[in-house]
Amino acid sequence: MKSPILFLLLFLSIQFCVLAQEQVQRWDRFEITLAGPQNGNPFTDITLAAEFTLGTEKIRVNGFYDGGGSFKIRFMPQKTGQWKYKTISNSKVLNAKTGSFTCIEPQEGNHGPVQVADTYHFKYADGKRYYPFGTTLYAWTHQPQQLEEITLKTLENAPFNKVRMCVFPKYYSNVENEPEFYPYVKTGETKDSKGKTKFTWDLSRFDPDFFKHLEKRIDDLKTIGIEADIIIFHPYDKGHWGFDSLGKENDLRYIQYLTARLSSFRNVWWSMANEFDYIKTKPRDVWDTYTKAVVAADPYKHLCSIHNGSVYYDNWKPEFTHVSIQNGSTVEDFGRATLLRDVFFRPMIYDEVCYEGDLPQRWGHLSGEEMTAAFWHGVIAGTYVTHGETYKNAGDTIFWAKGGRLIGSSPARIGFLRKILEAAPGPLELADPWKDHQTATADSSYYLVYFGKEIKSEWTFNLPKKAGPRANRKFAVELIDTWNMAITKLPDIFETAEPTDYRIFDKNHKSIRLPARPYLALRIVEVKM
Template structure:
């Protein structure tokens, strides 16, 4: 990413409002052009940030009504990236050609394991302070730990469009707007503090999922132009970083007065401006309507199952099977230990968090976004006054939440899925005939790599009534040789059921009783002979066998 600074000829009274046409046209070594908007950064300083997409000499020329900003030219030399971070090796995220998952720009599939930090740009998540000796900074400590655990995405919102009590847009740089003049008197120091956060994340190779603010902050189209101007500013400032645009949290929360169509207009506007045409989305309220699948700007669907809730896999399958297809992500489901007011009056049990993660992926999502009480909204201590931090025994601080068990189990889950070509699997209703299995929220389900079924993955939720059930896998190769294993999603350990077995002449195999019914289990069946097998997968699995 390159940053180029320019100086305006005029000292504007309201620069954020007065100059809205500053941009630069970048021309690649092969003659392709990309337009990047610029942004005001205080005084008479404007900047352009740009990430070249090809090696070689690029040229640029600016455009603006201001004489000092207009018709500025130059060139930049782009050399090949030599580091190890995948986002820079492979490029910005986009939908796959079949609209089932996300890929990097070069087509390499991207596995999404996200961590929720709605207040991550806010003072609630301290950038320069820590009350835990393990970390010099609350913000940096959280990122470092999640990076170690294999998380690939960090999600937050700026709240800069939000003027409601309790969620002030404020960080170490001050308030987002001066004198309470929302959408007028922009405070560049607020954004410069966010710059530091974004840069730290980018240096770690994390994809940054950014929402502008909360959906209910735009109740009608009368302020849509204000939100579009802010969206343009955010894109100009952070579009050259490894970001995806989440538009708004609960963009369609009609109960709270959110104008869903207005936010859709903002999302389409950002996509039109974005020179990289990356995959963007809108964070759903818990109603999760099937909408905008036919819009090119709607790169992927972000769902909200909500909290202290269980659903059958049919909840995700309905979204997966919608036409036209769109990549599906469960983006807010059963935050670990979330406080009672958000969970129906009780703290959400941990098994529900894990179940949502596994069920959603079995039903076709391309990853999962996790959340933890004390981190989804930053809580420095258990005595923080924010409503989102809870009270008494329900409160959790960030440095306790970072060690939550299900957060660690997300690492096991990510390592499991990324140990094979997960993107080749699809939900498969007919692969297993389940015997005496529940048909409700605890319904087992499976995905496979198609009719030849060289790989079958099934998730068996814990049984609330203690029932143990079995099933029969169908349409395996009668000449295939297979290995079957249980995977424990709570500790990441595999245990072999049988190795070197051959299905019946009809291509079936009876699933044995799961190790116990009081926990959830993952069943993996892999063919180990033939042209479609993966020897590397077998080796990887055996290294983790107990």
Template sequence: MWALTLTSAAPTPLASVPLYGQYEITLAGPSEATVANPFEVELSATFTHTEPPTGTPIVVGGFYDGGGTYRVRFSPSAEGEWKYTTASSAAALDGSGGEFHVVKKAAGDRGPVFSKGSGLYYSDFTPHVSVGTTCYQWASKGFDMQAQTLETLKASPFNKIRMTTFPKWYIFNRANPVETGAPYAISPGSAAANASAWTCVGEHCPSLSGSFDLKRFNVSFWQNYDRLVGALKEQGVIADIILFHPYDGGHWGFDCMGGTDAEKYDTALDKFYLRYAIARLASNSNVWWSMANEWSFNKCKGRGVNESAKSPHPSPSPVWDELFETLAAADPYGRQASIHNGNLLYNHSRPWISHVSLQGMEETTPAIRQKYGKPTLWDEVRYEGNITSSFGSLSAAEEADRFWWGAALGVHVGHSETVLRAAVKDDDAQPLWWAKGGTLVGESPPRIAFFKQLWASTGADFGALTPAHASYGQAGDPVSDTLTGDSVQLVKFRRQGTWNLPLPTSGATVAVDVHTLPFTLLFTKSAATAA
């Protein structure tokens, strides 16, 4: 007797990715050998959650990663089964599809941070307190210094780092990104293609403006940038990516890619760059966007700006509005986004703005916070250091005190450091953290760590606390900046004297003698701590 046995291959299990993780589609397509410019090939993928509730399909832009390789990166916001289909101007990339499974988020991953009212929250709705630092162009420095920067961050209190994509040509910063390269490809035969010009250091170096093909990206730079953002995520650090800045000085030409005439400025190349950067980076759940640092100092983008506007009143900024519209359309996740002021404020009521990013304007901060009703961050409060510029000459105590002051106003605060090394005589070789990363040698980080630990112990939520100037019945300037909630009160004194403080945490009144400033008190229902 013959027996017939039927067998079937086991179904191939779907690829899995954790919630808020990154699913990547990799496709082979046109290369430099087959099309004029593969960076201009259009590619996107539509992702659909196939389990109820299905939700709205999400369209995600793709990008060219060199060598005929194209990628689409997606960060899912719901567990379960997903499917995708690609669309492209290139036949080889069009109509590809697949499915994958989203599992529970990775251990320790609290998901992306979002704004609600004046508070910042993780995706599990626990409060987030931003304790940031600025390290502008560390992604453009050598690989050893980048590794050192990551190691320094591990031992620091900082959970956010402000970082540029473009290098800076500025005091202490006059050097080309020799090891990492620039974000754009160098044009053959250009000034930057000359080794002596590219390796030149100092203000005497020749301009390299016009040396870069602004429609072709340097994929090795961007692949390394991907790596750095991913490493920050593993360490629980937000990458607050500064997309534009005014510190080019005409050296590379990245600040004014649409021309130097503000009235005729063409945003096409800026938008091309934005769409590429967003396609590469937005799927990282630790990414925030800072459209620009000191936006109003970028004069080529200043069409329609009112130079007479005074804080807390914003200036019109039509070019920046246009760029924000591009960012909002290209970012399917709506990552945190803001813009950092120079002498003028941006209109933070715009729908694409998630939080207010400030430097200076401390006295108008309460009015700004109330006006916009969004989380407010002092991303720059000047820096601990000893350089001659006033922005980098605070003592460690003064730098740390800015965190208490900001907290009393319901404001998140950021740090940086500009401590000169006596043994380094060349300014452009100074390894200042503010500019280049590396190591922290100042004394404010441990003080800031104390603030962070103590504040976290209260469980307080900036979004549920009310900041106010308090006078305690006295005439004249306010006695203190005071942040009050049901179970916590933070009092940052502005004047010396003996003051009778009402405590909403207990209903009692306490007399406080303030003989020296700065002086700060943090009250909870069970304790009071002086700082």
């Protein structure tokens, strides 16, 4: 016969199991695991949250059912110190459980979540500048494990620090495979008269294995310094699974579950939808409801946007932190990228400007030169651009959809631009957005001039008067070959004269000889002599 003490310990280990770290870095994840009831439907019958306190600060966080009788609550501390918590639940077994942990200073590489800075740009929470250089991998987490690992290895050696990725699997041209995991418990699978598989789901029960796999991949991205731009809804289903037409009640339940699981991941961004206006099962006005539900459930206020197809959404609404735009024409030439930025007064990311590749569709066959130039046009205008690659690859994969290996010519050039931008003293803005769409500035000591496709044999040193340097300041110039990824320091030192009309020239009107080829730029930096 078991002793009463032994029985009590066994009972407590089953009924109340808290697996939590005693110390957690700032912006890392603290997790509470509780054993709870499995009868009925724990996804819908049980409510669970916790209130975390540090001095007078109180933060309420939603919990979730993780299957197998396990309930979890996750918290991302944003301040150091001794945090205390108390659970809140309609289950007596889960209610009023208390504990504490210590939040310590972050270690190297942990800069916190990305936030908006200076109206049009971004910083990590610790103040370090963040310049988004993204790529597109819509369905990469719905592929065989070997392919997912190849994708991660590719990303580890690629220049990108943001990935656009879908939660739900994608059933679309070039990506019609069945994933290993589904977000809901499958209740049936039949074939129609044409041999097409039809699925039925219990939409009141999520499959935790699906979300655990997604979480692992988000953490994998975090390890290599990549932000996960999570696409919550998309139209690429075609009735195959029905995840694009769950109905409002099920959509909101899914949002509640997703945000409870993912809000504590510091590298998560929320993208309400990809091509929201192509999801015909959801009227336009429901997106306000869904966006507010996401923002209300996320106590850390991660970045949030909504991506368009043909029609822009109301991106100035307060729930949106930045603008995610599909429009290739905005970065085909100079001066266009800044126009939408001036409409929405938000950081502008042109997340779909067509893709480098060889697909027959017009959106899938940019050349490497065109993709690279799109990035330069965006950056010069004080905006940002997202890459995608649509070449057929080994194993019949396309990076934009399934992942795999990159074979295009633009990623290396995009990485070259990223290094140039990160070496600047700050984010770029057009120096004179009214008239000069080729000259960007970080401040009056730093300029970047991009010539694009234009071939010039000579360039007379000149800068915009607007926000320009005073007279008698000296500048060195470097010639940047953006395609061949070469930087050449020029021997001359230029000295500014008093402005003439709207321009500032060298006092001796000195010029620079340029090689007769396109895609050149100049980096102009003040020197102290």
